[in-house]
Amino acid sequence: MTKDKRVTSYDVAREAGVSQSAVSRVFRPGLSVSKKTREKVMTTANKMGYRPNAIARMLITKQSGMVAVIVSSRANVNYPEVLSQVSKQLAARNKRVLLFTLDNAEGGDELFEQIWTFQVDGVIALAAHFDHNSLDKFKEHKIPVVLYNRNVPDALANTVCCNHELGIKQLVNELKLNQPKNYLVISGPEDSDVATERREIALKQLEKHGEQQVSVLYGDYSYQSGRDCLAQWLKSNPAPDAIICSNDIMAVGVIDEAREHHNIDVPNDMSVVGFDGVSSSSWFNYQITTIKQPLEQLTKAAVDMLLEHIENPDSPPETRVITGTLIEGNSVKRP
Known part of the structure; x- marks a missing residue:
């Protein structure tokens, strides 16, 4: 093999003495593989400098591995922490975040076109106004959406909200x-x-x-x-x-x-x-x-809900409401 040639999963399989499908299972989270096979494949892959091809995986799984997260410049100061939590939890599920901003309805069409182009697996709307028409567009493109901490009245939408x-x-x-x-x-x-x-x-x-x-x-x-x-x-x-x-x-x-x-x-x-x-x-x-x-509970619920609807696109929409905590400060006069 020449130095310029990219190492493939077939090369790793041949060197490790296992099947190519075994190599694929090792690098796809959630798939069953024995500890012995995993160690053998990882040792060989590291020695040969092999890394799985994300594009090839996308062609096999029919998923891009990317989730669009939409925020607004009017988002409150909690949202950097929310975004960090969402990114961390998606990364743990082998998904990556594409960040988009939407400040008003006029910019919606352009943003949606970008989202279609990237063929994202799903969308989490952290702080953007979505109406019935917006949600219908995602349904047409078969892209599940979770609305974080907001409701669209009378719409059948996946929502995660503080109470x-x-x-x-x-x-x-x-x-x-x-x-x-x-x-x-x-x-x-x-x-x-x-x-x-x-x-x-x-x-x-x-x-x-x-x-x-x-x-x-x-x-x-x-x-x-x-x-x-x-x-x-x-x-x-x-x-x-x-x-x-x-x-x-x-x-x-x-x-x-x-x-x-x-x-x-x-x-x-x-x-x-x-x-x-x-x-x-x-x-x-x-x-x-x-x-x-309850930011950690809200973000976990949003990610869990989105991934469930990516894997089961025909699942009915749902709403999860999580109760916050009253902080009795000193800004209220007491009798």
Whole structure:
């Protein structure tokens, strides 16, 4: 064999004295092979410098081994950790991540064309708005999709979600301990599935408690939008007794704006709650009452669900809801 010739699985099989199919089984995770054969093949492969050909494997298995992960630039600060967890868990299943960004519906068609070109095995949408039409396109191309921490109302879609309803109910109950007279809800963007769900649940819970004085402002999940929303409100209104923020980062912005520019004490003058449980929410100056999302459980469920639907494409869509943890911080006044 010349030095320039690529070593093949047949060369390894010949040298190790085993069949070519035995070599293939050794390099395909999950397939049965004896310990003795595995050691013999790996020793020979390392000596000969053999590495399996991913393209050839794709032709055999009819799978690319790639999963598209779609995120948005508006993703909250948890998402780098979420992406890391997803990548790690997919790598353990011999899958690789192709990362795409989608910030608005207008860019959807171009992004979808890229995804079709790469022939990915499946898609996990971490922080992108998907509607019925988007989901239908993936069905047409027979590509399974899992929506992470979001729902598309009335759509038959695979979803993995934190229990927003229970979480926000717990936050409202925390606020009710001090019997606030008026509330301000600072929502995420109107076109965000998660923001819409959290906002509607909060309004429903407050209505259920008979609260009449409830107002809504819209931020974009950012720290500055939390500050801007409170500043806008205080131009023509007194400080609310309680503020429900769609995420922790806006809650941090609200607290800084209240203390720095308006001499409002949190929590004695105004209570503030967030959602997500990001690391900054527990910093000494904030210690926000929030719901900590179970990231490891959510990402594992998303990966498990996607791989199940890759292997069994006719499986019916499912939803898995995982409960977060209430963090009782110091941003809520207690009686």
